[in-house]
Amino acid sequence: MPVQPNALCFGDEFPASGTPCLVHVEDHGLTITFPPDRDGVESRDESLKFSELTVSAGGLDHDQLVATWVGLKGQRTLYLKSPDVIRAFRQAAPDHLSQPLERAAEQVRQARQRHRMVWSIVGGALLVVVLGLWFGSDVLVERAVDRIPVEWERKLGESTYHDFLAHQDVMKEGPAVDAVNEMIHRLTGQISENPYTFEVTVVKSDVVNAFALPGGYIVVFTGLMKKAESGEEVAGVLAHELNHVLQRHGLERIIKQLGFVAVVSIVLGNPPGLGGMMKQLGVELMTLKFGRAQETEADLTGLELLYRAKIDPSGMITFFQRLAGKDEGRVEWLSTHPMSNARAERLKTQLAGMPKQNPEPFTFEWPKVRASQGAPPSILP
Amino acid sequence: MKSEILYPGAFPMVRVELAEGEHIKAESGAMVACSPTIDIESKMEGGFLGALSRKFLTGEKFFFQTLRASRGAGEVLLAPTVPGEVVVLDLDGVNEYMVQKDGFLAGAEGVVIDSQMQSMSRGLLGGEGFFILKMSGKGMLALNSFGAIHKIELKPGQEYIVDNSHLVAWSTTTTYNIEKATSGWVASFTSGEGFVCRFRGPGVVYIQSRNPGSFGAWVRQFIPVSE
Numbered sequence: 001m002p003v004q005p006n007a008l009c010f011g012d013e014f015p016a017s018g019t020p021c022l023v024h025v026e027d028h029g030l031t032i033t034f035p036p037d038r039d040g041v042e043s044r045d046e047s048l049k050f051s052e053l054t055v056s057a058g059g060l061d062h063d064q065l066v067a068t069w070v071g072l073k074g075q076r077t078l079y080l081k082s083p084d085v086i087r088a089f090r091q092a093a094p095d096h097l098s099q100p101l102e103r104a105a106e107q108v109r110q111a112r113q114r115h116r117m118v119w120s121i122v123g124g125a126l127l128v129v130v131l132g133l134w135f136g137s138d139v140l141v142e143r144a145v146d147r148i149p150v151e152w153e154r155k156l157g158e159s160t161y162h163d164f165l166a167h168q169d170v171m172k173e174g175p176a177v178d179a180v181n182e183m184i185h186r187l188t189g190q191i192s193e194n195p196y197t198f199e200v201t202v203v204k205s206d207v208v209n210a211f212a213l214p215g216g217y218i219v220v221f222t223g224l225m226k227k228a229e230s231g232e233e234v235a236g237v238l239a240h241e242l243n244h245v246l247q248r249h250g251l252e253r254i255i256k257q258l259g260f261v262a263v264v265s266i267v268l269g270n271p272p273g274l275g276g277m278m279k280q281l282g283v284e285l286m287t288l289k290f291g292r293a294q295e296t297e298a299d300l301t302g303l304e305l306l307y308r309a310k311i312d313p314s315g316m317i318t319f320f321q322r323l324a325g326k327d328e329g330r331v332e333w334l335s336t337h338p339m340s341n342a343r344a345e346r347l348k349t350q351l352a353g354m355p356k357q358n359p360e361p362f363t364f365e366w367p368k369v370r371a372s373q374g375a376p377p378s379i380l381p
Numbered sequence: 382m383k384s385e386i387l388y389p390g391a392f393p394m395v396r397v398e399l400a401e402g403e404h405i406k407a408e409s410g411a412m413v414a415c416s417p418t419i420d421i422e423s424k425m426e427g428g429f430l431g432a433l434s435r436k437f438l439t440g441e442k443f444f445f446q447t448l449r450a451s452r453g454a455g456e457v458l459l460a461p462t463v464p465g466e467v468v469v470l471d472l473d474g475v476n477e478y479m480v481q482k483d484g485f486l487a488g489a490e491g492v493v494i495d496s497q498m499q500s501m502s503r504g505l506l507g508g509e510g511f512f513i514l515k516m517s518g519k520g521m522l523a524l525n526s527f528g529a530i531h532k533i534e535l536k537p538g539q540e541y542i543v544d545n546s547h548l549v550a551w552s553t554t555t556t557y558n559i560e561k562a563t564s565g566w567v568a569s570f571t572s573g574e575g576f577v578c579r580f581r582g583p584g585v586v587y588i589q590s591r592n593p594g595s596f597g598a599w600v601r602q603f604i605p606v607s608e
Binding site: 004005006007008010012015016017018020058059060061062064068075077079081 | 473474475476477479534535536537551552553554555556557582583584585
């Protein structure tokens with residue numbers, strides 16, 4: 001029966017990677033069986049008394065029993081890995097041998113405990129950082145945003161705004177521009193302590209969208225106006241976008257994303273595999289969570305602004321719902337402003353809580369504004 | 382199973398002869414050519430979770446390919462992705478090797494591949510990441526390197542210092558500590574070595590003559606920057 005080695009023996013006449021051998025623990029010591037090798041040397045046994053051995057722990061993880069002795073051919077070292085053999089050795093060996101071994105075993109246990117502790121601490125710290133970022137980042141971001149002057153924000157938005165408009169068909173005048181200007185005028189008139197000078201541009205495009213850039217730059221697409229049944233509906237969207245600017249949402253978003261990516265990069269580096277995926281996922285989750293909170297805030301403050309400007313706020317809710325209900329054309333506004341029942345319900349509840357007032361109509365006639373865009377006077381059947 | 386290294390040097394190939402029913406596992410994409418009697422399967426070594434942990438934790442490929450001589454004896458030609466030498470080891474059931482993540486090329490069916498967690502200091506400073514591959518079991522194991530492979534043989538207690546990014550594989554009877562290349566922190570990094578591993582025998586350490594990270598940085602300067 002071939003010998004199944006369970007240890008490696010090192011010595012001058014053996015290869016550097018050690019020669020495999022079979023170790024038996026006996027009452028008096030060890031019997032080492034060297035299997036026959038390729039050069040035709042037959043299997044041979046070597047017996048060692050415990051008194052000839054010095055033992056310690058070794059190997060990469062300090063989990064191997066290392067026995068050394070001086071034989072006829074110089075010093076030899078035995079590396080035992082099998083837990084069964086190590087256990088047998090500890091039981092059979094005399095005290096003076098097993099004591100250093102126990103000490104070594106204790107050291108291994110301590111090292112492992114230390115590893116576990118270090119890993120737990122690092123894991124815990126990571127968890128705290130992640131949770132801290134998740135829950136505490138709002139406060140940090142707000143404080144960071146507060147320190148950025150409006151002037152910087154304007155410059156930031158301005159370049160993006162002009163870059164964007166350079167490739168667009170901008171409407172300089174006409175009923176649509178006049179209508180939007182009137183809405184903005186009425187809305188901004190109700191903002192106290194407004195540090196922004198709002199600049200609004202109407203862009204001729206069938207894309208159903210409107211957006212706000214940091215610093216007070218707002219773009220409305222004619223596609224959105226064509227979908228609106230009344231001026232109040234467009235005003236609802238504008239109130240929402242104005243509040244993105246007033247609450248400095250764009251800036252918050254930039255800082256949050258920059259900060260989050262920076263922190264994650266510091267912690268994880270630029271790792272392959274899991275790390276890379278977690279990083280991507282984390283940044284996206286963060287953006288998503290943040291986006292939702294901002295939309296809700298812009299909705300509610302937008303509704304209040306409409307109310308103060310005496311523009312019928314129900315137009316905002318009906319328009320949002322109508323846009324969400326129809327999945328035709330390129331309603332891009334929805335991709336960044338996902339409409340949910342919860343969102344509409346929240347607005348309705350908010351509106352119901354406000355005292356009734358008589359809204360003041362706009363000076364323009366909405367069907368004419370729509371007609372100037374080439375749209376039929378009404379989209380309702 | 383017999384194996385032979387063809388064209389030893391920078392662009393080697395490994396020829397493995399398989400008897401009917403035998404199989405080997407190889408790094409995904411390593412197969413260059415094979416006899417028509419060989420079936421190629423992709424297999425998640427160590428089960429789904431094992432494969433997942435290997436993929437995510439070591440950055441190694443999720444699937445290994447299994448080349449099985451199911452329809453008669455045949456041969457397989459294997460080659461690594463990067464230019465560099467290949468070394469074939471024979472695991473005897475007792476010898477075990479730790480292998481850095483890009484070092485595995487192929488192994489016989491008796492070779493067991495595990496991902497193993499390193500200690501915090503080795504993981505952070507060793508340049509190998511927190512998880513490396515541990516090869517145990519019995520049979521042929523082919524490792525590949527970037528550049529030439531050099532074998533360092535260490536006697537019990539003998540020490541040797543290796544720049545961590547040149548490591549390919551090392552036997553588990555060795556121990557190593559991570560240390561700064563020079564006594565001062567600044568000098569350590571300005572010397573270009575950063576951290577080094579101080580290995581202590583007995584055992585064998587395989588190193589590669591080129592540093593993949595440095596090579597990548599060198600190539601990067603020639604890549605045109607896109608707009």
